[in-house]
Amino acid sequence: VKADFVKLTTPNGFTYEQPTGLFINNEFIKSHNGDTIAVEDPSTGQKLLDVQSGTKEDAEYAVECADKAFNSSWSTVDPKERARKMLKLADLMEERKELMASIESMDNGKALRLARGDVGVAIDFIRSSAGLADKLDGRSIDTGDGYVNYTVREPVGVCGQIIPWNFPLMMLSWKIAPAMAAGNTLVLKPASPTPLNALFFASLCQEAGIPAGVVNIIPGPGRGVGETLTTHPKIRKIAFTGSTGTGKGIAVKAAQSNLKKVTLELGGKSAHMVFNDANLEKTLPNLVSGIFLNAGQICSSGSRIYVQEGIYDRLLPAFKKYVEETVTVGSPFDEKNFQGAINNKMQYDTIMSYINVGKEEGAKVLTGGESVGENGYFVKPTIFYDVHEDMRIVKEEIFGPVVTISKFKSIEDGVAMANDSEFGLGSGIQTENLSTALKVSKMLKAGTVWINTYNDFHSSVPFGGCKQSGYGREMGVEAFEAYTSVKAVRIKL
Ligand code: NAD
Numbered sequence: 001v002k003a004d005f006v007k008l009t010t011p012n013g014f015t016y017e018q019p020t021g022l023f024i025n026n027e028f029i030k031s032h033n034g035d036t037i038a039v040e041d042p043s044t045g046q047k048l049l050d051v052q053s054g055t056k057e058d059a060e061y062a063v064e065c066a067d068k069a070f071n072s073s074w075s076t077v078d079p080k081e082r083a084r085k086m087l088k089l090a091d092l093m094e095e096r097k098e099l100m101a102s103i104e105s106m107d108n109g110k111a112l113r114l115a116r117g118d119v120g121v122a123i124d125f126i127r128s129s130a131g132l133a134d135k136l137d138g139r140s141i142d143t144g145d146g147y148v149n150y151t152v153r154e155p156v157g158v159c160g161q162i163i164p165w166n167f168p169l170m171m172l173s174w175k176i177a178p179a180m181a182a183g184n185t186l187v188l189k190p191a192s193p194t195p196l197n198a199l200f201f202a203s204l205c206q207e208a209g210i211p212a213g214v215v216n217i218i219p220g221p222g223r224g225v226g227e228t229l230t231t232h233p234k235i236r237k238i239a240f241t242g243s244t245g246t247g248k249g250i251a252v253k254a255a256q257s258n259l260k261k262v263t264l265e266l267g268g269k270s271a272h273m274v275f276n277d278a279n280l281e282k283t284l285p286n287l288v289s290g291i292f293l294n295a296g297q298i299c300s301s302g303s304r305i306y307v308q309e310g311i312y313d314r315l316l317p318a319f320k321k322y323v324e325e326t327v328t329v330g331s332p333f334d335e336k337n338f339q340g341a342i343n344n345k346m347q348y349d350t351i352m353s354y355i356n357v358g359k360e361e362g363a364k365v366l367t368g369g370e371s372v373g374e375n376g377y378f379v380k381p382t383i384f385y386d387v388h389e390d391m392r393i394v395k396e397e398i399f400g401p402v403v404t405i406s407k408f409k410s411i412e413d414g415v416a417m418a419n420d421s422e423f424g425l426g427s428g429i430q431t432e433n434l435s436t437a438l439k440v441s442k443m444l445k446a447g448t449v450w451i452n453t454y455n456d457f458h459s460s461v462p463f464g465g466c467k468q469s470g471y472g473r474e475m476g477v478e479a480f481e482a483y484t485s486v487k488a489v490r491i492k493l
Pocket of ligand 1: 162163164165166189190191192221222225226227230241242243244246247249250265266267298299300399425
């Protein structure tokens with residue numbers, strides 16, 4: 001049954017047709033049992049509309065369609081044709097850039113100026129991936145034994161992709177683009193609080209002429225749609241971004257079902273180190289983008305700041321002043337705001353309870369420490385200092401605009417504190433000394449080391465974690481290759 005499009009107006013005045021159906025085989029359809037998800041605007045707490053919520057049966061139907069498309073219209077076409085379709089899709093997004101940014105802010109609560117950046121990253125990444133489509137190359141291997149040997153890279157098949165709510169469109173692009181470019185077909189599940197741009201993107205796939213069944217998008221519960229994708233015997237790879245607990249469950253189920261490939265981008269508690277010789281003027285904005293960008297709802301957030309003792313007393317008041325002046329909180333559509341709303345009530349409650357835990361644990365509040373406003377889910381940028389390394393606010397991922405500051409003496413002490421975490425996603429170094437930067441970057445246990453910058457991504461540079469932050473990489477040729485498998489051919493002459 002065909003699903004409706006609903007006329008929506010964003011708070012900044014764009015009126016558009018929002019698809020509300022599951023996107024399967026190039027059609028927007030109603031779910032099997034008629035279930036829906038109520039989508040709200042986190043800056044007001046008001047309901048926007050209902051979208052269809054997929055079931056196990058819907059996910060199975062989508063996998064069948066993706067499987068057909070894989071064999072008939074996508075893995076078998078000229079890779080240049082795949083690239084052309086993807087470039088067309090990126091162009092259509094470019095034409096709707098401001099609308100898509102507005103949808104993102106309305107659905108997620110993030111500041112519009114950040115949402116614009118997200119849309120730009122998504123478009124850029126789709127283009128960058130399209131450029132890889134015709135570069136599925138292999139190696140030739142001289143074994144000196146009268147044989148010719150070579151390898152080819154082939155797409156893995158139907159992929160299941162599950163994403164969280166913090167970067168709804170950017171995460172979608174990081175998952176979909178390399179999979180499509182390599183010739184795979186896919187079924188993606190957006191997070192339930194943020195399905196709007198994923199479905200709007202689906203309408204652009206239709207318009208771009210992407211063949212039916214290549215891209216399927218099904219909002220729905222993790223335990224229904226998500227689990228069906230994780231355990232489905234026809235799915236050959238599952239790519240997941242979300243919490244470490246859910247990721248572990250997915251790895252187990254993926255192995256038990258059919259040993260599908262797994263990529264996991266999970267949580268973090270990343271350390272951001274400031275050395276005595278850091279340039280304060282450059283460091284302050286880096287600390288801010290480290291923890292307050294997207295209201296701290298970034299897996300790689302620099303949520304533990306480690307400051308060397310020689311700069312500690314200067315940094316604290318300067319950081320407090322800079323944050324109070326620049327990290328303005330409020331309506332995502334007010335251009336002056338740096339930080340919008342927290343995405344959902346549950347996350348807002350989690351953050352507020354961590355702030356209370358920090359106070360109860362005896363940490364001191366440098367700034368913030370409370371919510372703002374009557375409606376919606378707004379939290380002030382919060383800095384704790386005088387913390388102990390065993391406090392929960394130092395150990396556990398908060399996923400909000402809350403940061404701790406600790407002091408260290410020597411490089412070795414600082415690195416030991418930074419590495420004392422179960423996670424290993426991002427890390428940061430602020431220093432003007434090249435050898436400190438390079439030495440410490442080797443010592444830190446993390447998937448990314450940012451030096452004199454932070455939360456700074458590029459479509460050609462791989463991103464991912466180690467330890468309990470997961471495995472596999474997004475972006476770069478690494479992500480593209482992770483959507484392929486290697487076949488070796490050995491010919492006796
Ligand atoms: P979550 O793990 O609860 O949910 C993520 C996604 O998984 C959602 O789409 C959800 O519906 C789905 N899901 C839930 N249970 C499932 C199951 N049993 N089987 C299959 N799918 C299931 O996480 P969240 O609360 O939405 O997101 C916040 C967390 O994600 C944070 O811990 C954050 O660190 C992490 N995160 C990591 C990255 C990264 O790149 N490493 C990026 C963003 C968020």
